Amino acid sequence: EAQVTQNPRYLITVTGKKLTVTCSQNMNHEYMSWYRQDPGLGLRQIYYSMNVEVTDKGDVPEGYKVSRKEKRNFPLILESPSPNQTSLYFCASSRAGTGRETQYFGPGTRLLVL
Amino acid sequence: AQSVSQHNHHVILSEAASLELGCNYSYGGTVNLFWYVQYPGQHLQLLLKYFSGDPLVKGIKGFEAEFIKSKFSFNLRKPSVQWSDTAEYFCAVNANGNNRLAFGKGNQVVVIP
Helix, strand or coil: CCCEEEECCEEEECCCCCEEEEEEECCCCCEEEEEEEECCCEEEEEEEEEECCEEEECCCCCCCEECCCCCCECCEEECCCCHHHCEEEEEEEECCCCCCCCCEECCCEEEEEC | CCCEECCCCEEEEECCCCEEECCEECCCCCCEEEEEEECCCCCCEEEEEECCCCCEEECHHHCEEEEEHHHCEEEEEECCCCHHHCEEEEEEEECCCCCCCEECCCEEEEEEC
């Protein structure tokens, strides 16, 4: 089954404790992206990747890191989480192209930073 | 600044009522337009999309959207909603041809049985 998976689905942590949220897709997509969803703000893009070893900042990259060492994986790293990073995070993937491609979203990771 | 606007963030209506959600964007030039839906507790999934051709596009579950270039709008409609249409609806725009999407803030729609 074609899908985007994220782990963990729920996470409670404390300020400053490094964490990684994994994202994996089995559709051989070149493009992957991370969003955060906050009430009243919609989805905002954190980072995106056009292919292996090619990543770039989205609209709200501060406090986050990513890597793309393999085509299927695109982990999101919070080196020193803070309470303002409490949010719902979605990973998405699509074929690379002209912008007409459907993006496929993971189930989301709900993060609470105390 | 370039943006995607969705109005009436919270919409409450009864089953069988008609639904229309507005989406306006401020990008010039060629755009690719999308509506995504997020059912409670689920991930986002595509409802419909528009690139070119007939400005009235049909999607899944009886939804349709109309692209009006002169108004920079891409409004979503459904003639008769069901309780199962309770969800959050997001308009998204691609204006740079590199897969990046800009999302609106979403419309939370609640359908009362």
